[in-house]
Amino acid sequence: xxxxxxxxxxxxxEVVRSMNDHPTAxxxxxxxxxxxxxxxxxxxxRNLNVLADEGEIVLLKTPGGNRFDWRTAEHSHVICTAxxxxxxxxxxxxxxxxxxxxxxxxxxxDSHYTFFEGLCPSCHARYNSKGAA
Amino acid sequence: xxxxxxxxxxxxxEVVRSMNDHPTAxxxxxxxxxxxxxxxxxxxxRNLNVLADEGEIVLLKTPGGNRFDWRTAEHSHVICTAxxxxxxxxxxxxxxxxxxxxxxxxxxxDSHYTFFEGLCPSCHARYNSKGAA
DNA sequence: TTTCATGCAAAAGGTTTGCAACATA
DNA sequence: TATGTTGCAAACCTTTTGCATGAAA
Numbered sequence: 001x002x003x004x005x006x007x008x009x010x011x012x013x014e015v016v017r018s019m020n021d022h023p024t025a026x027x028x029x030x031x032x033x034x035x036x037x038x039x040x041x042x043x044x045x046r047n048l049n050v051l052a053d054e055g056e057i058v059l060l061k062t063p064g065g066n067r068f069d070w071r072t073a074e075h076s077h078v079i080c081t082a083x084x085x086x087x088x089x090x091x092x093x094x095x096x097x098x099x100x101x102x103x104x105x106x107x108x109x110d111s112h113y114t115f116f117e118g119l120c121p122s123c124h125a126r127y128n129s130k131g132a133a
Numbered sequence: 134x135x136x137x138x139x140x141x142x143x144x145x146x147e148v149v150r151s152m153n154d155h156p157t158a159x160x161x162x163x164x165x166x167x168x169x170x171x172x173x174x175x176x177x178x179r180n181l182n183v184l185a186d187e188g189e190i191v192l193l194k195t196p197g198g199n200r201f202d203w204r205t206a207e208h209s210h211v212i213c214t215a216x217x218x219x220x221x222x223x224x225x226x227x228x229x230x231x232x233x234x235x236x237x238x239x240x241x242x243d244s245h246y247t248f249f250e251g252l253c254p255s256c257h258a259r260y261n262s263k264g265a266a
Numbered sequence: 267t268t269t270c271a272t273g274c275a276a277a278a279g280g281t282t283t284g285c286a287a288c289a290t291a
Numbered sequence: 292t293a294t295g296t297t298g299c300a301a302a303c304c305t306t307t308t309g310c311a312t313g314a315a316a
Contacts, residue, residue: 004290004295026280040298045281047296061196065280078238087238091230101222101249107211109251116234118242137270137315159305173273178306180271198305 003050008039012047016057017070022077022086024065062086078116082123089116136183141172145180149190150203155210155219157198195219211249215256222249 015032016023023031029044048068052059060067060077064084076089091114101109119127148165149156156164162177181201185192193200193210197217209222224247234242252260 001295002291006290006296008297024280038298040300041280042282042299043297046283049282063194076234078234078240078242080240087240089234089237091233091237097224097247098249098251100224101209101211102251104222104224105211105220105249107213107220107249107251107253108257109211109249111251112247112249114230114245114247116231116238116240116242116245118231118235118240118244120240124241135270135316139271139315141272157305171273173275174305175274175307176272179308182306 003054008036008043009047009050011035011039012044013051013056016048016051016068019070022060022067022069024067026065028068060086076114076116078118080120080123081117082119082127085120087120089114136187141169141176142180142183144168144172145177146184146189149181149184149201152203155193155200155202157200159198161201193219209247209249211251213253213256214250215252215260218253220253222247 012028012032015035016028019028019031025045025048026041028048029041032039032044048057048059048066051057052068055072058069058072060069062077062079062084067086069088071088074093076091077086078089079086097112098109101107101112145161145165148168149161152161152164158178158181159174161181162174165172165177181190181192181199184190185201188205191202191205193202195210195212200219202221204221207226209224210219211222212219230245231242234240234245
């Protein structure tokens with residue numbers, strides 16, 4: 001299937017690249033919709049999948065919805081267990097883990113990703129000031 | 134909120150413990166429903182969350198639905214990218230990663246989980262015999 | 267008896283899809 | 292001109308929720 005570089009696809013990629021966080025699909029739809037109110041959700045969701053497929057952006061499956069990241073270099077993520085915000089974590093990729101996992105599971109493992117959980121700076125500050133653990 | 138150990142809750146826990154894979158919430162509902170056709174989805178989903186909350190079982194968020202695992206000891210998982218099946222991976226937990234992630238992100242990281250991707254034995258065999266990479 | 271939990275069905279939240287009209291190559 | 296893509300709305304799937312009824316403690 002030969003792909004077409006439509007006006008909409010270009011706009012969606014541009015918008016994702018302009019967003020600094022790790023927006024959910026719907027947040028991207030909202031941002032795109034602000035720039036062109038005739039673009040539908042279907043188009044945005046479809047194109048996000050296409051772009052992720054092509055490697056233009058990275059799909060990040062998180063509880064509460066798929067998120068997308070324009071940084072395609074290998075890196076991990078941390079999610080705030082209080083507010084759900086996501087940030088980047090740059091750590092060296094440990095290839096040997098995949099081999100160890102293959103041995104342990106019997107699957108042919110070719111990759112892994114690590115998801116960290118914790119509190120973002122502002123939630124941490126808030127919890128601390130309220131005295132909760 | 135004082136919890137009650139209802140007939141339904143006991144049955145649901147029993148069913149999860151009897152399932153060897155990593156069943157999705159709905160698969161568990163189906164299995165429970167086979168034993169008592171009056172139990173509703175709401176009850177099963179509610180109780181799975183309660184049980185996970187209490188630490189009786191472990192909630193595993195995967196694309197395509199939440200899965201549950203009766204093995205509560207720390208371990209990782211591998212998912213087959215072809216058929217979606219999930220298996221256990223027993224690897225030592227690397228505490229130092231959390232510190233490194235804290236440094237990298239600015240979050241206060243307290244845990245992480247690693248998700249492996251690959252092919253399960255039967256999908257691997259199938260792909261190989263068909264000649265695909 | 268008190269109040270937490272159930273069963274049912276409806277709602278919610280996120281994503282995908284069918285299809286006729288449209289636009290890109 | 293051929294066919295991938297859009298826009299719209301409806302369908303889907305998984306999970307949550309409202310509420311009257313039922314059952315643990």
